[in-house]
Amino acid sequence: MTGKKYRKVLSVGILAIIGVVAISLSGCSSRWDREMKSTVSNWTGGLNRTVTVYDYNGQEIKSWTGKFDVTEDDNEVYFDDENDKRVIIQGGIVINEEN
Template sequence: MKRLGLGSVLLAVLVLASCTESFQREMKTTVSEFTGGLSRSAKVYSSDGDLIAQYEGKFDVQSSEFGNKVLFDVDGKRVIIYNAIVIVEEL
């Protein structure tokens, strides 16, 4: 009887945890990592607000802890951007 009660509690915790936004974000991150990224658009702006470059494709994005470096691969080529404003949107 104790095993059934413990199993029910664990199942309830798993169901409730899967309903949270943080769990959904973590699942999207995991799927992205195993499938080669998400379809995204990245726009790079200068400090004046001028559009410098625009990228579109299926990629993952990594940023530095200081916010001055963004790194991703597009079409097999590595793109590293330093000290610019980068806006990444999921398509």
């Protein structure tokens, strides 16, 4: 590849990278904030949270506080507590608060 052709390919590559970064940052700032928070959470072992389970009458059943990641799907909520024990919650009303 000649020097002139190499510079052209390099310039196009740099412009492409700048374009991708600009597009990814052009979304709403709350989305960006959520992505950054998720990245920090993944790298540091979670966020400081309180997870509380209530019965359907509003009475507290149990609460956990610590630094962990919480995963939710249609059937359950689960996380590994600070003692590395998996907590799986099925049913009830789960409130997941960031401290």
